[in-house]
Amino acid sequence: LPKHVTCPNCSGSGAAPGSQPETCPQCHGTGQVRHSQGFFQIAMPCSTCQGTGQVIKKPCPRCKGQGIVEERREIVVRVPAGVDTGTRLRVRGEGEPGEHGGPPGDLYVVLHVEPSKKYERQGQDLIYTCEISFVQAALGHRVEVPGLKGPLPLDIPKGIQSGTLLRLKGEGMPYPGRSNRGDLLVEVKVLTPTRVSDKQAELLREFERLESESPLDKVKNLGKKLSKKMGLD
Numbered sequence: 001l002p003k004h005v006t007c008p009n010c011s012g013s014g015a016a017p018g019s020q021p022e023t024c025p026q027c028h029g030t031g032q033v034r035h036s037q038g039f040f041q042i043a044m045p046c047s048t049c050q051g052t053g054q055v056i057k058k059p060c061p062r063c064k065g066q067g068i069v070e071e072r073r074e075i076v077v078r079v080p081a082g083v084d085t086g087t088r089l090r091v092r093g094e095g096e097p098g099e100h101g102g103p104p105g106d107l108y109v110v111l112h113v114e115p116s117k118k119y120e121r122q123g124q125d126l127i128y129t130c131e132i133s134f135v136q137a138a139l140g141h142r143v144e145v146p147g148l149k150g151p152l153p154l155d156i157p158k159g160i161q162s163g164t165l166l167r168l169k170g171e172g173m174p175y176p177g178r179s180n181r182g183d184l185l186v187e188v189k190v191l192t193p194t195r196v197s198d199k200q201a202e203l204l205r206e207f208e209r210l211e212s213e214s215p216l217d218k219v220k221n222l223g224k225k226l227s228k229k230m231g232l233d
């Protein structure tokens, strides 16, 4: 980053090498001039030396008497695991130099985390969408979901509904500076086939027929008929 640093040519004094800043003749080195106004004396910063108490007769050619120069510096910053957009990292002593050779300030690095193509992030939890067929949803299925450290086996229980979230504890983002992690949530998405062959259609109709004749449905239908007859509906 572009950074103001103490001029290496004059060590920040602003005076050309071999010369010294001199005591300001206007304020005699106090940096202030006093004006009397009635009873009051008002102290103002000296305009000759801008309140520094010193004047530079021969300014440093590199920094033109400013004592600081701008340079580009590469600063290596270690990003701890688990940071998120908006996280501020403080780098001590890498800010602007202090005035008149004072200690430098700190550099704050504000992070912006690019969204992942694989996961949706909610704090330290990650959401991964897993697509399965309706047959797999009905019968149960073992899948492999991509974890942060490698593939993770996951048993999808039979009869699962689309949109159900399955939780893999401790497989999410690490909490910065801590040993624990968020969870990986697997959102199960049940895919409906968009094209079925004649044979498949036949089997599905058969499935539908068996389903409507299930003993439970028969009891339900009977119950409905009865309550209609008795005027309870």
Ligand SMILES: [Zn+2]
Binding pocket: 007, 008, 009, 010, 011, 012, 013, 014, 015, 060, 061, 062, 063, 064, 065, 066, 067, 068
């Ligand atoms: Zn200089």
Ligand SMILES: [Zn+2]
Binding pocket: 024, 025, 026, 027, 028, 029, 031, 032, 046, 047, 048, 049, 050, 051, 052, 053, 054
């Ligand atoms: Zn002065």
